[in-house]
Amino acid sequence: MAPRLTSLKRVFSSAFQQVRHNSAPADRKWPEAKNKYVPTSGTYPKGFLVGTSHAGVKASNTTKDDIAMVVSEEPCAASAVFTKNIFQAAPVHTSKQVLTKRHYDGIRGVIINSGCANAVTGSLGLEHASTMSRETDKCFGDVQPESQTLVMSTGVIGQRLPIDKITAAIPKAHAALGATHDHWLAAAQAICTTDTFPKLISRTFTLPSHPETTYAIAGMTKGAGMIHPNMATLLGVICTDVKVAPLALKALVRRANSGTFNSITIDGDTSTNDTVAVFANGAAAPEETPALALPAINFSLEPSVEHQILRIRDCSPDTLAFIKVLTTFMEDLAKLVVRDGEGATKFVTVRVQTDNKYLTAKRVAMSIACSSLVKTALYGKDANWGRILCAIGYAPGIMHSVDFPMFTRAGDPVVYDQVDPKRTSVFFIPSDGSAELKLLVRGEPEAVDEARAKEILEMEDLEILVRLDDGPVAKQDDKPRQNRKRKMIEACVWTCDLSHEYVTINGDYRT
Amino acid sequence: MAPRLTSLKRVFSSAFQQVRHNSAPADRKWPEAKNKYVPTSGTYPKGFLVGTSHAGVKASNTTKDDIAMVVSEEPCAASAVFTKNIFQAAPVHTSKQVLTKRHYDGIRGVIINSGCANAVTGSLGLEHASTMSRETDKCFGDVQPESQTLVMSTGVIGQRLPIDKITAAIPKAHAALGATHDHWLAAAQAICTTDTFPKLISRTFTLPSHPETTYAIAGMTKGAGMIHPNMATLLGVICTDVKVAPLALKALVRRANSGTFNSITIDGDTSTNDTVAVFANGAAAPEETPALALPAINFSLEPSVEHQILRIRDCSPDTLAFIKVLTTFMEDLAKLVVRDGEGATKFVTVRVQTDNKYLTAKRVAMSIACSSLVKTALYGKDANWGRILCAIGYAPGIMHSVDFPMFTRAGDPVVYDQVDPKRTSVFFIPSDGSAELKLLVRGEPEAVDEARAKEILEMEDLEILVRLDDGPVAKQDDKPRQNRKRKMIEACVWTCDLSHEYVTINGDYRT
Structure with a gap:
């Protein structure tokens, strides 16, 4: 099962110093780079x-x-x-x-x-x-x-x-x-x-x-x-x-x-x-x-x-x-x-595929998309896949948080989603449709071509692909899953990077 | 029940441009401002x-x-x-x-x-x-x-x-x-x-x-x-x-x-x-x-x-x-x-008090302490209490997240903590022991003295105090709680602000 290569066709023009107003921009005044997002008719x-x-x-x-x-x-x-x-x-x-x-x-x-x-x-x-x-x-x-x-x-x-x-x-x-x-x-x-x-x-x-x-x-x-x-x-x-x-x-x-x-x-x-x-x-x-x-x-x-x-x-x-x-x-x-995310310089698609539950995939995707460390790494064009992995590993509903146990009225603990590190793979999918970059394959780190990683991360649109059920299931699984037709469920979350500009916009003292 | 005024005695010296190494600082070499944290004997x-x-x-x-x-x-x-x-x-x-x-x-x-x-x-x-x-x-x-x-x-x-x-x-x-x-x-x-x-x-x-x-x-x-x-x-x-x-x-x-x-x-x-x-x-x-x-x-x-x-x-x-x-x-x-948090310019104590469960208090405290918006506001010395409130309102285990429902094996939904916006109060507690600054009292916004807020936020140690069960319970509560001795449970979480420096440290391209 090859990862789905999705070409992100729209390119987001860089605008590091974005002009932010307290209310709507004056009639028809927005950065020229954003013209492609504003229709002239409809x-x-x-x-x-x-x-x-x-x-x-x-x-x-x-x-x-x-x-x-x-x-x-x-x-x-x-x-x-x-x-x-x-x-x-x-x-x-x-x-x-x-x-x-x-x-x-x-x-x-x-x-x-x-x-x-x-x-x-x-x-x-x-x-x-x-x-x-x-x-x-x-x-x-x-x-x-x-x-x-x-x-x-x-x-x-x-x-x-x-x-x-x-x-x-x-x-x-x-x-x-x-x-x-x-x-x-x-x-x-x-x-x-x-x-x-x-x-x-x-x-x-x-x-x-x-x-x-x-x-x-x-x-x-x-x-x-x-x-x-x-x-x-x-x-x-x-x-x-x-x-x-x-x-x-x-x-x-x-x-x-x-x-x-x-x-x-x-x-x-x-x-x-x-x-x-x-x-x-x-x-x-x-x-x-x-x-x-x-x-x-x-x-x-x-x-x-x-x-x-x-x-x-x-x-x-x-x-x-x-x-x-x-x-x-x-x-x-x-x-x-x-x-148009505050301070955004990148448009990031986090795509997570699983054989199991949609919610598991979505929880993982959202955890990656919310990680400050992943987002600063993308801003810095750093192929730091360890941070992606780390965010998968602490996703709510997947990591057993000792301080946040959840119980039913009857006191029964909740069921957590199962994610197997040894069946987890992570890829960067370039936005120009060229070949994917393997970062982690079934829990084993790949020798990453840094030059290629840099090339991909220079693009303004980026996709992180995670596969949670890569390869055959573990032997102890007694069900003949190999023979079953595997369904592939996918969740997508879209986010942007975390930039200096975000801190500037949100740290601004009220004047 | 007056909020507990905790004086934070230790003052954290500002060091915007922190020197960060790839491994331990060379023998006995750390910023002079940090000397007060390093003992000379023991x-x-x-x-x-x-x-x-x-x-x-x-x-x-x-x-x-x-x-x-x-x-x-x-x-x-x-x-x-x-x-x-x-x-x-x-x-x-x-x-x-x-x-x-x-x-x-x-x-x-x-x-x-x-x-x-x-x-x-x-x-x-x-x-x-x-x-x-x-x-x-x-x-x-x-x-x-x-x-x-x-x-x-x-x-x-x-x-x-x-x-x-x-x-x-x-x-x-x-x-x-x-x-x-x-x-x-x-x-x-x-x-x-x-x-x-x-x-x-x-x-x-x-x-x-x-x-x-x-x-x-x-x-x-x-x-x-x-x-x-x-x-x-x-x-x-x-x-x-x-x-x-x-x-x-x-x-x-x-x-x-x-x-x-x-x-x-x-x-x-x-x-x-x-x-x-x-x-x-x-x-x-x-x-x-x-x-x-x-x-x-x-x-x-x-x-x-x-x-x-x-x-x-x-x-x-x-x-x-x-x-x-x-x-x-x-x-x-x-x-x-x-x-010593990366890029930290503030040491922030988030104290949450409740009459009910420790875990409710801790979830609220952690949600505030993790909010990028709260942390950038503190960095910017902005008394933006709306962000604090917002983070209380979406705390995991308190907000019913439609995409993250949790169930037991038997399919029973979990019990969420109850937080009543009308009984929630928020204060800034100055680190110099002076009077607290009321931001929200039982769900009603206070007219905030901006000069005083700025004074407090200039300090490097800051405490946010949240009381979840402020004032009398609602009338429909049929239990004679007024007559019961109220227990006060407290959770503290410590965090720092989110600064430009954090983004610089974590966005640095690997060289």
């Missing part, structure tokens, strides 16, 4: 409108739009995934409530502000988030007992929202609604904080049962980064004009999120505000088209649908096609966040 | 001898001693704690075997080399570690079927030991054995890698049953750091001339380790070689003195003794006294490692 889903306005959430921001509104002309199905941090910000509480009370249906859209996270703001913060939702509803002259608008905030933590400024700016964003590329790009800019460029993608697709209909999906995201004195946040808004049954959308979003937005890491810190929301309004669907649905069996997988491979063999071809579209789209959007 | 335990010699493990090291031998004149009780990383180095395997096969008794000492970790070196590596143990035994003319000597290695990972050089150097270290302060200091230097100064402590103590006898305890350690192209390691060797029953020593070392060496973190990476060994030879104990023992009940706590408060009420006053001596000693030794 095809956007029908029936969605986007508007921005200036509230001046941060007092220092006197000109840039910091309010974005994304809405569907008709109330639609929506779902979202939220941070699991126990200190969840007020907008997270509010958005969760909106979705739950409306059963993931009849949602109008989302109102977003940058410049203040409305996090750790007590009961007044909850009122503010609720006010933002309500004021947006009012713009549509359609105030119902249960609010229809999700809320997202990003920026300074522990400070109150200047709610009057925001409520004054919401009708202006509504008045500015439109469906052009410029509207979408302006919104992608308005939600930025420390991002160096706006992150927007759009594309079209068809479904097999009625290939004559063209659907569109578009989305924007903003990066995880920190600026004085706040904690920034990962936010994502994705809109599509396909028709999806609300509860199916919920399951599909969770599933797609696991291998995409939940598979990126910049610095291992989970923010209080992280939210990715998906809206599906069916505006492009021919009238008679049934909503994409999931077989009943899949709903029983909740709430742990993320951990399980959705039993896709039971899904219709249309649903299967949409799963693929959504997952690929979210992956591309999530990768843009890593491209 | 009182060492009776019956222990220490010797060093030059092997030249790293080809570039042509002069400095890189072999250290620490032995008891009479075989003695010994125990050790080891890394839990699944990629355990060969010396870890060998030392474990020696201890187990000899039932933690009849141990002669330890042989240590710096310059090469003998990690991920396959079966030949195991042979090499075993050879080091055997060759030391031979020096004493007392080769038994089961080896008597522990082995530690630190330095480059994935390279073979130059075993012939080492076997030639072992008899030289034996010939150089002695018991003076200079011998001990030379050994503390010989085991260094990226450390900027040798770490050695000694002190004397008495036991209540025979206060006329003076016992001594001495130990050396080396820091966690990385240098091209290797991963360094935490090693510790502690010797005392008190008489301890072997299995009691095992339990006591594990217990003391939990709150000391297992409570420090530089960069969150658990090395493949970490080992802390304690030897107790009883050489100072009057002949009729019984060995310190533990009541039988305590042995039943194994193997999870770390997680449980040793039922010390059943221990003898002598054992209790020794527990205190050993724990304080190991804490002071462990803190020296943090003082």
